[in-house]
Amino acid sequence: MPGEFDFIKWIRSQQSKSPLVQLPAGDDLAVLKWDASDLLLVGVDQVLDGTHFDSAIHSPCAIGRKAMNRNLSDCAAMACLPAAALATSALPKGTSLDYAKELYLGMKEAADLFDCALVGGDTASWPHPLTLTVTILGRSAGIQPITRSGAKPGDFIYVTGPLGGSILGRHMNFEPRIQLARSIAKTGDIHAMIDISDGLSRDLRHICDESGVGALLYSEEIPIHRDAFELFRRDHISPLEHALHDGEDHELLFASPSGLSGTKVIGRFVAGDSIQMLTKEGLVPVDPKGWEHQL
Amino acid sequence: MPGEFDFIKWIRSQQSKSPLVQLPAGDDLAVLKWDASDLLLVGVDQVLDGTHFDSAIHSPCAIGRKAMNRNLSDCAAMACLPAAALATSALPKGTSLDYAKELYLGMKEAADLFDCALVGGDTASWPHPLTLTVTILGRSAGIQPITRSGAKPGDFIYVTGPLGGSILGRHMNFEPRIQLARSIAKTGDIHAMIDISDGLSRDLRHICDESGVGALLYSEEIPIHRDAFELFRRDHISPLEHALHDGEDHELLFASPSGLSGTKVIGRFVAGDSIQMLTKEGLVPVDPKGWEHQL
Numbered sequence: 001m002p003g004e005f006d007f008i009k010w011i012r013s014q015q016s017k018s019p020l021v022q023l024p025a026g027d028d029l030a031v032l033k034w035d036a037s038d039l040l041l042v043g044v045d046q047v048l049d050g051t052h053f054d055s056a057i058h059s060p061c062a063i064g065r066k067a068m069n070r071n072l073s074d075c076a077a078m079a080c081l082p083a084a085a086l087a088t089s090a091l092p093k094g095t096s097l098d099y100a101k102e103l104y105l106g107m108k109e110a111a112d113l114f115d116c117a118l119v120g121g122d123t124a125s126w127p128h129p130l131t132l133t134v135t136i137l138g139r140s141a142g143i144q145p146i147t148r149s150g151a152k153p154g155d156f157i158y159v160t161g162p163l164g165g166s167i168l169g170r171h172m173n174f175e176p177r178i179q180l181a182r183s184i185a186k187t188g189d190i191h192a193m194i195d196i197s198d199g200l201s202r203d204l205r206h207i208c209d210e211s212g213v214g215a216l217l218y219s220e221e222i223p224i225h226r227d228a229f230e231l232f233r234r235d236h237i238s239p240l241e242h243a244l245h246d247g248e249d250h251e252l253l254f255a256s257p258s259g260l261s262g263t264k265v266i267g268r269f270v271a272g273d274s275i276q277m278l279t280k281e282g283l284v285p286v287d288p289k290g291w292e293h294q295l
Numbered sequence: 296m297p298g299e300f301d302f303i304k305w306i307r308s309q310q311s312k313s314p315l316v317q318l319p320a321g322d323d324l325a326v327l328k329w330d331a332s333d334l335l336l337v338g339v340d341q342v343l344d345g346t347h348f349d350s351a352i353h354s355p356c357a358i359g360r361k362a363m364n365r366n367l368s369d370c371a372a373m374a375c376l377p378a379a380a381l382a383t384s385a386l387p388k389g390t391s392l393d394y395a396k397e398l399y400l401g402m403k404e405a406a407d408l409f410d411c412a413l414v415g416g417d418t419a420s421w422p423h424p425l426t427l428t429v430t431i432l433g434r435s436a437g438i439q440p441i442t443r444s445g446a447k448p449g450d451f452i453y454v455t456g457p458l459g460g461s462i463l464g465r466h467m468n469f470e471p472r473i474q475l476a477r478s479i480a481k482t483g484d485i486h487a488m489i490d491i492s493d494g495l496s497r498d499l500r501h502i503c504d505e506s507g508v509g510a511l512l513y514s515e516e517i518p519i520h521r522d523a524f525e526l527f528r529r530d531h532i533s534p535l536e537h538a539l540h541d542g543e544d545h546e547l548l549f550a551s552p553s554g555l556s557g558t559k560v561i562g563r564f565v566a567g568d569s570i571q572m573l574t575k576e577g578l579v580p581v582d583p584k585g586w587e588h589q590l
Contacts (some may be wrong), residue, residue: 022334023440023442026443026505027373027442027443027444027505028338028369028372028373028443028489028490029336029337029338029369029370029372029373029375029431029433029440030336030337030338031334031335031336031373031435031440032334032335032336032337033334033335034329034331034333034334034335036329036331038329039317039326039327039328039329040326040327040328040329040335041324041325041326041327042324042325042327042379042381042414042415042430042432043323043324043325043381043415043417044381044383044415044416044417044428044430045383045417046383046385046417046419046428048385048419048421048423050421050422050423051419051421052419074323074324075324077323077324078322078323078324078326080324084337086337086338086339086430088339088340088341088383088428090341090343090426119337120337120338120339121339122338122339122340122341122428124341124343124346124347126343126345126346126424127345128343128345128423128424129421129423131385131426133339133341133383133417133428135337135339135381135430136324137337138324140326145318145324145326147318147322148321148322148323149322194323195323210321210322
């Protein structure tokens with residue numbers, strides 16, 4: 001019967017070389033040499049069977065990729081480069097070694113696209129559904145990290161792509177906007193940024209709360225994904241509602257006083273703390289309805 | 296009903312100041328300033344309800360403490376200082392905010408003892424048992440990390456305390472041997488080290504495999520914890536067997552050619568790859584029987 005140590009042995013055979021890594025996975029801790037000029041950014045994000053994916057439908061490779069991409073998208077939100085990652089899995093009893101390897105390869109495939117080294121992790125099995133947790137280390141690499149807290153009244157509200165209906169499949173297969181984040185951050189004119197994981201209304205709320213500002217959205221400018229229209233045909237919730245409140249789009253939402261090509265202005269930050277939307281019928285309040293885990 | 300964001304808001308109010316932390320938890324990633332003279336050590340370890348603890352018996356504070364201490368013990372094994380940690384929890388639906396806070400405070404209490412800052416994490420809820428994952432960042436702080444791979448034939452095998460029977464309670468309440476690890480590592484005479492989490496027989500096997508050596512244990516020198524005797528009265532498995540194979544002692548096992556005070560020699564590393572034990576009846580092979588997660 002395959003066990004934890006067979007899996008660890010296989011993982012060690014898979015490791016990519018990285019100039020950052022002095023001692024890779026296999027010891028109690030991995031040892032990295034951190035460049036003195038780089039700030040170290042660090043975060044963690046988990047995916048749970050039945051909540052963030054459905055193991056009856058999604059392949060282990062797709063699950064692994066999503067777990068990694070959520071963390072890479074956090075790097076995009078801060079405009080840093082992914083440097084290293086660690087993977088932790090709680091595998092249902094009876095999981096085959098092949099399934100565990102596919103999970104790992106899904107993570108590795110996503111990480112390799114950004115030269116992000118998988119340097120360690122933890123694996124265990126239990127008689128419950130799959131959980132997969134990725135820790136990400138990013139490096140500032142010459143660009144000051146963009147936080148949620150710098151938006152100013154008058155800044156334009158930008159979004160990098162169409163929103164809504166990610167549940168139809170895009171939530172498993174999105175592209176972390178790292179290059180785009182780096183290129184717009186290089187302008188030096190980005191005041192605040194976040195990736196849309198909880199939904200536009202909720203993630204905009206996060207920026208407003210951290211920055212001490214309010215926001216005015218232009219309903220007709222919000223780019224709506226065709227998936228939101230498809231969902232509307234099924235649930236009769238308007239495509240705009242889906243674009244406002246659905247989670248896991250993983251587009252970037254940011255504040256800038258400047259005009260920027262290749263991205264879309266959907267409103268302005270304003271003084272105060274309320275979020276409103278300008279529609280044909282006038283101003284309406286926007287309440288956060290995006291994703292929140294209830295305890 | 297309390298949700299994820301109430302919990303996150305509370306966590307942010309709890310954060311300790313650290314010179315390392317430029318931007319604490321609350322953004323997409325935390326931002327740290329890493330000292331150029333420090334190597335960065337990183338690892339992750341999870342605890343699962345029913346496997347590493349029993350939520351019907353153990354308090355959330357004790358569960359949080361164990362999750363953190365397992366990671367702090369990995370720092371001890373490498374002789375580094377804990378610097379920062381991230382906490383990820385999958386909470387059963389219906390978990391109260393108070394319970395979640397106690398989990399966090401258990402982790403924080405353990406981390407604070409070593410000035411280790413909790414800088415981020417992820418929390419979600421689901422209709423399954425509790426999982427808690429801690430990522431640890433350690434810094435070398437003037438001492439070259441000790442790996443598993445440097446043991447040489449002739450080195451003494453040392454252990455820092457009595458072994459066996461941790462299941463009676465010590466597995467929830469052990470002390471990470473960080474100061475001791477640092478003080479012995481400072482001698483410059485430690486060739487390899489590990490913390491005993493999987494059991495003496497299995498963790499010694501790890502050192503032997505990584506170092507390309509074998510080992511000879513002296514059965515009469517292995518320090519046996521009184522808990523191993525207590526277990527023997529219940530299960531009729533000898534105290535020595537418990538000391539050899541039980542997991543989660545979290546004492547340090549290390550290789551050194553020198554005599555070191557305050558620790559216990561239990562054998563010698565030898566050429567070859569076999570692990571044997573010298574008993575009154577002569578040499579007997581020691582097979583790893585410690586803890587391994589079966590997939």
